[in-house]
Amino acid sequence: DVKVTQSSRYLVKRTGEKVFLECVQDMDHENMFWYRQDPGLGLRLIYFSYDVKMKEKGDIPEGYSVSREKKERFSLILESASTNQTSMYLCASSSTGTAKNIQYFGAGTRLSVL
């Protein structure tokens, strides 16, 4: 079974803090993704990586950056957290093989910025 692990289930941070959200997958997937989920807005793609050190902006990259130094790990960074970044953050991974379109998700990190 594919396992995508997000380091924290719940985080509380203060405005202006630098926040790191970590994600690790164990299936040797090439692609990794960061989404945020907000009520009534569905899942919105923040950033996407298709290889180590490669990244691509999603629909809402402002205020975020990412890092992928190893294939299994994809980090989301909030450079200076703001209250409008309070949200559920979801990491996902997928293969470029035959089932390339299926993304597997972690359990999510609920971030509150006070």
Place this chain on the structure above:
Amino acid sequence: DQQVKQNSPSLSVQEGRISILNCDYTNSMFDYFLWYKKYPAEGPTFLISISSIKDKNEDGRFTVFLNKSAKHLSLHIVPSQPGDSAVYFCAASAKGGSEKLVFGKGTKLTVNP
């Protein structure tokens, strides 16, 4: 510009009856469609998918129908069970090698005992 639309935010169904969740899309380049199920405080889990070369795919109680001319797909759950109560997301991917999925906003299904 919403390329994948789930126009019903919520749906309530009686246990044992059929649940029908609908999804419309606007991008003609979409060639693969997926349904995900999400429980509160958990990540979405893949449920079922369909390629644009098919019009139906079935997996146990779940069937997805695709109408390309109408740019419409639907997920049928028969019979519905209380454990099916969750938010269902429709997603699509486009030809051309992109690995990205475009998600709808979700429909919250409640199955009443």
